[in-house]
Amino acid sequence: MASRTRLSPEQRRAQLLQLGAQLFATQPYEDVHIERVAEMASVSRGLLYHYFPTKRAFFAALLAQAADQLAEATTPKPDVSPREQLLAGVENYLRHCAANRLGVSTIHRGAASGDPEIESILERSTRQHEERILTVLAPGAEPHPLLVLAVRGWLLHLRTVGHEWATTAADVPLDDVRDMCAGALVGALVALPAAAQPSELGSLLAD
CATH class of the missing domain: 1.10.357.10 (Tetracycline Repressor, domain 2)
Structure with a gap:
């Protein structure tokens, strides 16, 4: 199995925002679950919350x-x-x-x-x-x-x-x-x- 590419904190944050934009642009705010962003990025929810502690902060x-x-x-x-x-x-x-x-x-x-x-x-x-x-x-x-x-x-x-x-x-x-x-x-x-x-x-x- 190929090893996962490691991203710098800046790159990871940019990746999460890019993925999140796809969700918020196509769904009402109340329907978006930012945990889905972690799944899309193949990272833990804990890492996601390290960058963005709440959905409001993410948005x-x-x-x-x-x-x-x-x-x-x-x-x-x-x-x-x-x-x-x-x-x-x-x-x-x-x-x-x-x-x-x-x-x-x-x-x-x-x-x-x-x-x-x-x-x-x-x-x-x-x-x-x-x-x-x-x-x-x-x-x-x-x-x-x-x-x-x-x-x-x-x-x-x-x-x-x-x-x-x-x-x-x-x-x-x-x-x-x-x-x-x-x-x-x-x-x-x-x-x-x-x-x-x-x-x-x-x-x-x-x-």
Whole structure:
């Protein structure tokens, strides 16, 4: 019998999270038994609980990992125009959703969990993307509260569209979804009263 490959603690943790993502992305939270992850990884339950003492801790780690991966995939490029940053950011997000359907489903399920710790992880992720966008739209200025609401609402819209497209409507061309989402943000900004519109709105409207 071939000997089992030994993994470093970091590799083992990553393996367990990868397997767990498959369960949480396809089953309701209450139906998932994380002991199944130990079976899938051919490790003891004690080892699993060493890394993740509870199912809640396991799920929180999954969400945090998915949020970090998303942040890395959508890092903006400051040397291009705001419009180019918007289109590139949305496209990178959609490509990330398509390539990481399990992680996207995990985030989507977490958003509806009602768990304070889970909500905190998602809130930090949303804030990070919100601050990135506002820094581009209103550089060096305190954004108007209505502008903040518009950006935050659009991020929730983008999250929902990304999940639905990646999991149920992947036959819709990426370019069309990208342009729709980018147009939704621009439309929301145009609808703001003049005092709340960002200084870089003209750059977003330019072809």
